[in-house]
Amino acid sequence: MEHDEQAPGWTRHELNLRLTKRRLAQLRAIAGRLPGAPTPTDALDYAIARALEEAEATASGLEAVEQGLAELAQRTDARLEALENAARESARSSAALYSLISEAVAVGDEG
Numbered sequence: 001m002e003h004d005e006q007a008p009g010w011t012r013h014e015l016n017l018r019l020t021k022r023r024l025a026q027l028r029a030i031a032g033r034l035p036g037a038p039t040p041t042d043a044l045d046y047a048i049a050r051a052l053e054e055a056e057a058t059a060s061g062l063e064a065v066e067q068g069l070a071e072l073a074q075r076t077d078a079r080l081e082a083l084e085n086a087a088r089e090s091a092r093s094s095a096a097l098y099s100l101i102s103e104a105v106a107v108g109d110e111g
Contacts, residue, residue: 009015019027031043038046 027040027043027047030047031038031040034042034046
């Protein structure tokens with residue numbers, strides 16, 4: 001648990017659990033997947049280990065997604081910068097062309 005405060009009971013060295021019928025059935029189902037004659041503690045240990053593995057896999061997956069998004073953002077930034085540069089160059093070219101046309105029209109009006 002990654003909370004600032006812990007609920008009562010976590011400071012004990014041993015825990016006694018009371019399970020609902022549904023939870024007990026789920027624990028028995030988990031035990032049924034284990035080899036040999038597993039105890040309730042074996043089933044709980046197995047369930048906790050699988051939950052931790054899943055949490056780690058989820059965290060790894062999220063890290064991969066975050067890394068992928070960061071790389072995509074970098075590529076997008078580079079493309080946007082290239083587009084902005086192209087737009088600036090186009091604006092400069094358009095201004096130069098406008099200037100040339102204006103000069104040609106002015107020369108034509110004089111002559």
